[in-house]
């Protein structure tokens with residue numbers, strides 16, 4: 001069973017849990033940092049709610065990719081303006097376009113551990129100069145299986161220090177790095193907003 005199959009199976013429970021969630025403050029910051037009317041790539045966009053919808057309302061053009069066909073079906077039917085959603089694995093995604101912002105909110109932790117290192121070079125190349133990258137992440141190196149809504153999901157993560165080293169190597173500057181982010185009922189181990197120099 002892959003994450004893709006699991007998300008396709010739990011889609012109804014996911015929609016109930018996620019679609020009306022708040023837009024977390026770092027996402028608002030990310031939008032504030034990018035010039036209006038810019039382009040944003042949303043990696044692992046899910047149903048497009050609440051994030052792509054919010055970014056569209058801020059006048060950005062959104063490209064949303066997700067490996068779950070059910071998530072993309074929901075995103076396409078959500079009536080989100082200036083947004084194109086495609087079923088696509090991040091590692092297969094190619095574009096001649098350089099984005100002003102790239103967001104990966106709660107998606108990088110599903111990528112295979114042996115491919116985690118590739119994220120930063122790929123995002124760097126997809127970003128325009130001065131573009132912003134917002135992502136959530138774990139703090140410690142990890143690989144495990146967990147269950148959500150009765151289905152199994154794979155998770156992995158490199159250590160925070162290793163990721164910061166990779167980002168420095170590729171030429172990102174860290175705008176902020178927040179450990180143990182908490183907002184209302186939401187908690188994330190590590191939230192990073194970075195800029196391509």
Ligand SMILES: C[S@@+](CC[C@H](N)C(=O)[O-])C[C@H]1O[C@@H](n2cnc3c(N)ncnc32)[C@H](O)[C@@H]1O
Nearest residue numbers: 007044045046066067068089090105106107110
């Ligand atoms: C926890 S959900 C978060 C969805 C959305 N970002 C949100 O905040 O509501 C993780 C999403 O990442 C997607 N995903 C996982 N691995 C992916 C990959 N390799 N390429 C594209 N999407 C992926 C999943 O299908 C799922 O929709």
